[in-house]
Amino acid sequence: MLYDYKKAKIDAKENFLGTEDHVKKYKIQYKSFIETPYEEANNVAGYLFLPEERKTDSALIFLHGMGDRNLVPLSWFPKNFAENGIPSFLMILPYHFERTPKGMKSGKKVLLDDMEDTIKDFQQSVIDVRTSMDWLEEKGISNGEFALMGVSFGGMVGTIASGVDERIKKVILVITGGNFRYITWKSLATRMLRKKYEMEANTDVYGCTEEICEKVHEHYADYIRKLKTPEDIDKVPFEKECFLFDPLTFGHFLKNRKVVMYNAIFDEIIPKKSSELLWEEIGKPERHMLFADHITSIFYKKRILKRGLDLILKE
Numbered sequence: 001m002l003y004d005y006k007k008a009k010i011d012a013k014e015n016f017l018g019t020e021d022h023v024k025k026y027k028i029q030y031k032s033f034i035e036t037p038y039e040e041a042n043n044v045a046g047y048l049f050l051p052e053e054r055k056t057d058s059a060l061i062f063l064h065g066m067g068d069r070n071l072v073p074l075s076w077f078p079k080n081f082a083e084n085g086i087p088s089f090l091m092i093l094p095y096h097f098e099r100t101p102k103g104m105k106s107g108k109k110v111l112l113d114d115m116e117d118t119i120k121d122f123q124q125s126v127i128d129v130r131t132s133m134d135w136l137e138e139k140g141i142s143n144g145e146f147a148l149m150g151v152s153f154g155g156m157v158g159t160i161a162s163g164v165d166e167r168i169k170k171v172i173l174v175i176t177g178g179n180f181r182y183i184t185w186k187s188l189a190t191r192m193l194r195k196k197y198e199m200e201a202n203t204d205v206y207g208c209t210e211e212i213c214e215k216v217h218e219h220y221a222d223y224i225r226k227l228k229t230p231e232d233i234d235k236v237p238f239e240k241e242c243f244l245f246d247p248l249t250f251g252h253f254l255k256n257r258k259v260v261m262y263n264a265i266f267d268e269i270i271p272k273k274s275s276e277l278l279w280e281e282i283g284k285p286e287r288h289m290l291f292a293d294h295i296t297s298i299f300y301k302k303r304i305l306k307r308g309l310d311l312i313l314k315e
Contacts, residue, residue: 001231002119002244003126003164005033010135014048022052023082028089033131034124036094038101044128045098046091049078050141055085055313058169059142061129061161062090063154065175068106071097073298074151077305084309087141091132093157094124107153115241122160122245129161133168145169147312152176152269152294156247159278162257163250164230170315171254172308174262175290175297177274178248178281181217184208186271216240224249224281251281259285260311262297262304269294 012030019025026048036042062078064070071092078088092099095109110121129148136142147170150158155176162168177183216239223243226236230253233244243249259282263275279287288307290297 001164002123002234003130003160003230005127005130007134008033010131010138012135017047021079021083023079024050024052025079026050028135030131030135032094032124033127034120036120036124038095040101041094041099041124043099044091044132046089046132047075047078048141049082049088049090051082051085051087053085054087056087057143058086058145058147058312059133059136060086060088060312061132061146061148061158061168062088063093063129063148063150063158064090064096065152065154066096066107066110068097070151076301077149077308080305081308081312084313086147086309086312087136089132089136089141091129093154094121094128110153119241119245122157125157126161126164129157130165133165147308148172149308150174150176159247159254160245160250163253168257170258170311172260172262172304172311173278174304175264175267175270175275175294176247176278177263177270177276178246178251178278179217179220179274180242180246181213181220182271182274182277184213186273220248224252227252229253248278248281251278252283254285255283258311258315260307261285261287262290262300263287264290264292264294264297266291266293267297 010030012028015027017025017027028046028048030044032042032044060081064074078090081088096106100106113121133146137144146168148158148162148168149172151174155173162171219239223238261279290300
């Protein structure tokens with residue numbers, strides 16, 4: 001299966017960054033199990049927030065969104081989860097922030113990659129999440145159970161990771177969605193990608209025009225219905241490779257987990273249809289609609305944190 005890997009002992013570098021509000025912060029780095037042509041992407045990086053007084057034996061994995069400006073505001077979440085007794089690990093996704101290759105802008109490579117490279121990007125992202133959980137177990141920071149919170153693109157990766165790894169028991173998905181038919185052709189974030197398709201129009205490489213994409217997705221629901229376990233994703237015949245990294249493919253594997261979703265009413269990045277389809281595929285879990293757009297949803301951070309604390313510590 002695309003997101004499987006062979007477990008091995010992880011030799012991580014731990015750099016203590018200091019203590020603030022009774023939370024110890026470390027920078028963690030180790031070699032990714034997936035090798036790429038880019039040295040920066042080959043090293044998993046993340047920030048571990050350890051509370052002085054723990055209230056749970058599990059740990060939280062936090063996944064940020066795409067771009068180059070959201071790490072600082074989103075770091076508020078893992079730090080505050082830790083302040084409330086939950087060990088939290090903010091993992092830097094491949095090709096973002098310090099994992100960005102020289103000469104590139106954080107997140108842009110993932111957005112503009114060809115199909116084959118995009119598959120590898122998602123594969124590495126998910127396996128990096130799974131190996132980070134292995135390391136947290138090895139260190140005794142988690143008892144083998146995890147919660148996961150993913151925002152935007154991080155929610156997409158998080159949905160896949162949760163679908164293929166049953167150690168993730170509780171999931172918080174914020175302003176995210178599935179079905180790339182809508183994300184590719186309707187989102188403001190993918191307008192550069194659409195322009196690339198229009199200019200190069202090589203369907204052998206990219207496999208996309210809006211008309212082709214719509215036709216391909218006529219068979220998408222049938223493909224999803226045939227998936228009984230995550231191991232089936234690349235065994236069941238599929239129309240297009242994008243099915244292998246679409247969060248919607250993995251949604252129904254989360255039906256036995258505790259899931260809380262947040263969607264923004266005026267989201268210009270995640271189309272309404274995309275968020276609706278993922279919510280339905282997960283089994284219509286608890287969902288909250290925020291009176292915000294994609295960016296201003298951060299104004300609801302205290303509400304999201306409070307619900308997350310209850311989910312992890314009380315339920």
